[in-house]
Amino acid sequence: MTDSPFSRVALIGIGLINSSLARVLRRESMAQEIVVCARQQATIDRARELNLCDAATLDPAAAVEGADLVVLGTPLSAYRPIAERISGALKSGAIVTDVGSVKQGAIRDVAPSIPPGVHFIPGHPVSGTERSGPDAGFAELFNDRWCILTPTPGTDPGALSTVMALWQSAGMRVVTMDPEHHDLVLAITSHLPHLIAYTIVGTATDLEDTLKSEVIKFSAGGFRDFTRIAASDPVMWRDIFLNNREAVLEMLQRFSEDLTALQRAIRWGEGQKLEDLFTRTRAIRRSIVEAHQA
């Protein structure tokens, strides 16, 4: 057991990402002890049943006691109160990381509560499904996906290496990035697509009842994909939009301008404009397939 890189890992929140990470920690025998913390008793009971932890508690401060690795995996709005709560209980030399989708917000809410001698490495494993909760996780979730770490100036290189190695063990390709840049890239690749999917599915729910039932019945390729995206966790996504407001609004503005131009092209029957755009977008898909992301 002395070979485990971590003696005690505290997982704060045990949703899709942290429960998948727990399964990785088990598979790779990376932790002598896993402690899970959740807000509800039912959740930690379920985590125990799934053998995702050796100990469980409703109290974040109790969870992090003696932990050499703490992983925040809650919605972003819980970061600040949790960070304030655990601040005094973190052991010297401990590493705190997170899995949230907005890095500037994570740093803003967590960093002030990190005491001297404890290392905070903001992180974002870019993988997921529309499902949530401890039952939704699986160890293979991270395979061949990117993990973006956004260390701040003065970050301890040893702690950074440890977190990199953690996600590499989960099968991820790890890169570092400036937090602001991360938030901009994710705004267009992830946050805006989710916002749009939520919107169009919302538009469909507002249709007259007869039309709505047929929309559900005949949901073709496009719409069905959107409903899957729009089934993602409501609280998690509310927090992402509230915390990455500027970047999302910037990308949304660009999108809206482009959509208006396309709307105009349809209204005026400008077929060549449509065909030109649709040909350009096909090329982007090829780039992504070539980048082995598809």
Added chain:
Amino acid sequence: MTDSPFSRVALIGIGLINSSLARVLRRESMAQEIVVCARQQATIDRARELNLCDAATLDPAAAVEGADLVVLGTPLSAYRPIAERISGALKSGAIVTDVGSVKQGAIRDVAPSIPPGVHFIPGHPVSGTERSGPDAGFAELFNDRWCILTPTPGTDPGALSTVMALWQSAGMRVVTMDPEHHDLVLAITSHLPHLIAYTIVGTATDLEDTLKSEVIKFSAGGFRDFTRIAASDPVMWRDIFLNNREAVLEMLQRFSEDLTALQRAIRWGEGQKLEDLFTRTRAIRRSIVEAHQA
């Protein structure tokens, strides 16, 4: 061979849908002879190599001669010239059907060229992938999907039954619908999602080069799904938007209003509004899963 329901089937266009249908006709031994017509010699050569046809021609009129079933499977903009071209060559009692995504446009462009004694049954097998061309087809494409037929007043019941049976043999569930209603339902389930996917992928292609390369590299769940949709055939989709203009613009207007409301909620930090919408959309996904469409 006398058991084949069709002695001669003419497939006008041999893209994803018609080449999949050809494979079904082969599998089910439904046609004594399949004739393929395409605009380019290379396409009909390929159709022959793939054993999708017994005869092939570049001339639609030659293709339909003696055919008891003619299936239009080209982009919508080719419907009118093809219909005018084949009009005099159709044999008495022949059935003409199509697979296009806009039914009012199909009726407008084809019906005037259908001579007395020939039956036109507008149809739409609601299935597809983002791929196109004769190599992209496969017989299972239609399995358990809906096929919507939009017969007009006075349609021959026997001809309608024949086309229904054709798509049922392909594994589809067949319903009939008013053409106008079809176009409205598809505007929201298929056309608007494609328009939005094209737009957001276009927005991404206009980003500064460094940002764009990272968008490709880190394309997360949402964006990657959109690029797949936005890789669909440019000419086919140009024609869909031009031919279903009114319904698409109506749904786009509703979508834009909803998106503006959401944009405002993000700007003003109205978390409850966001969470409420995201909770509603999750329920729609459940309805679709329950409707066995997922």
